[in-house]
Amino acid sequence: MILSRIKIIVDQQFxxxxxxxxxxxxxxDLGADSLDIPVLVNSIEDEFGITISNExxxxxxxxxxxxxxxxxxxQGGLNDGKY
Known part of the structure; x- marks a missing residue:
């Protein structure tokens, strides 16, 4: 489900x-540059209702x-790093 939502955003931007x-x-692979990444992240933040830090x-x-x-x-920090 997460991947399909990311795919929609990627399809709109790349x-x-x-x-x-x-x-x-x-x-x-996507051909993103340093200006594309923040735009992608902003779209992800809006879609999922999260905030992604600069780090x-x-x-x-x-x-x-x-x-x-x-x-x-x-998951409030409980993810084990395995999408």
């Missing part, structure tokens, strides 16, 4: 023909990293 999964790299922002390398942050926020 042209990506591959299959989006937890291993998809935000910069290398967490710099840890996002893959869609899986993003999923783990979302789950951690939604």
């Amino acid at each position: 042209i990506y023909e591959g299959e989006l999964n937890e291993r998809t790299r935000v910069i290398d 967490e922002l710099f840890k996002i390398k893959t869609i899986g990293d993003l999923m783990n942050i979302i789950l951690d926020k939604k």
